[in-house]
Amino acid sequence: MAEAPRNALVIEDNTGGGRPTAEALRESKVRCSVIVVADGAEALALLRREDRYSESKRPGIVFLDLDLPKRNGLEVLAEIKRDPNLQRIPVVVLSASDTEEDARRSYSLHANCYITKPADRGEFIRAVKSAYEFWLATARLPADISQGA
Amino acid sequence: MISEATGRAVEILLVEDNPGDVRLTREALKEGKVLNNLTVAGDGAEALAILRRGLDDGSRCPDLILLDLNLPKMDGREVLEEIKGDEQLRRIPVVVLTTSSAEEDILRSYNLHANCYVTKPVDLEQFMKVVLSIEDFWLTVVRLPPAAERAA
Numbered sequence A: 001m002a003e004a005p006r007n008a009l010v011i012e013d014n015t016g017g018g019r020p021t022a023e024a025l026r027e028s029k030v031r032c033s034v035i036v037v038a039d040g041a042e043a044l045a046l047l048r049r050e051d052r053y054s055e056s057k058r059p060g061i062v063f064l065d066l067d068l069p070k071r072n073g074l075e076v077l078a079e080i081k082r083d084p085n086l087q088r089i090p091v092v093v094l095s096a097s098d099t100e101e102d103a104r105r106s107y108s109l110h111a112n113c114y115i116t117k118p119a120d121r122g123e124f125i126r127a128v129k130s131a132y133e134f135w136l137a138t139a140r141l142p143a144d145i146s147q148g149a
Numbered sequence B: 001m002i003s004e005a006t007g008r009a010v011e012i013l014l015v016e017d018n019p020g021d022v023r024l025t026r027e028a029l030k031e032g033k034v035l036n037n038l039t040v041a042g043d044g045a046e047a048l049a050i051l052r053r054g055l056d057d058g059s060r061c062p063d064l065i066l067l068d069l070n071l072p073k074m075d076g077r078e079v080l081e082e083i084k085g086d087e088q089l090r091r092i093p094v095v096v097l098t099t100s101s102a103e104e105d106i107l108r109s110y111n112l113h114a115n116c117y118v119t120k121p122v123d124l125e126q127f128m129k130v131v132l133s134i135e136d137f138w139l140t141v142v143r144l145p146p147a148a149e150r151a152a
Helices: A020-027 A040-047 A073-082 A100-108 A121-138 B019-030 B044-056 B076-085 B103-111 B124-141
Strands: A007-011 A033-037 A061-065 A091-095 A113-116 B010-015 B036-041 B064-067 B094-098 B116-119
Touching: A007 A020, A007 A040, A020 A033, A020 A061, A020 A121, A033 A040, A040 A061, A040 A073, A061 A073, A061 A121, A073 A091, A073 A100, A091 A100, A091 A121, A100 A113, A113 A121, A121 B116, A121 B124, B010 B019, B010 B044, B019 B036, B019 B124, B036 B044, B044 B076, B064 B076, B064 B124, B076 B094, B076 B103, B094 B124, B103 B116
Parallel strands: A007 A033, A007 A061, A061 A091, A091 A113, B010 B036, B010 B064, B064 B094, B094 B116
Antiparallel strands: none
16 A cells, blocks of 8 residues: 655635644644645645745645635636646645535536535544545555655 | 435446456445445446436436446546546546556546546455445545536
């Protein structure tokens, strides 16, 4: 079984106070480094290892919160999944929204999965942990992604 | 949770030509937490026919697809490409479930937008466990997309 990657990229904003997904990942005790960025442009720069991110390790999984302040989470998703160098990285889309429309659009843009954020904190932590463990322990990933090259 | 609003069973399409694996998968899914209904296609062409019928005649498209890669008539890789290239079908999560652990297959599947890639364990018990992990994650944690249908 492939080794779990070392880095998880969380794209979420903190204007609501705190970073729920990043914190949930840390609290779940999965063994990875959690990198948080607050907007899509930063996320893409990091994923493409541009500028100050040129030495960064590629994340093995991306958690993308649709509820970004600029409401452009779906554009960020589209851009990752359009890029031949990035599209193989699993992207877990999270949203407080339970609308069919957001789910449909996320999947159509090739989100690897869509999770409606549970209101209960314990359930939220379990959901985030399940997603991490599914791609990093149950599933196989391409070698460069799983090794965080 | 049975399913989204309606309480109906989750529809799963298994694309698999090995009868033993079909039997095992069916058994494992029966033990899952969420009510599900399994349809089996024995080759890629049959799978696509089922999917297209689901779109065109209003019978339901599956909510989740488990896809073997090495299939007669139409290879799983082609099926994956067709599904993810179709505007309506692409939303359906595809779990590639195959004996292959070749890097080439893993890479190609993700590049073709497979939602995930799972290698089938040889061991019976492990196989059941893996199918249950898939059921557990995709049917209880994930929000599945609304059923695919032809735009009016």
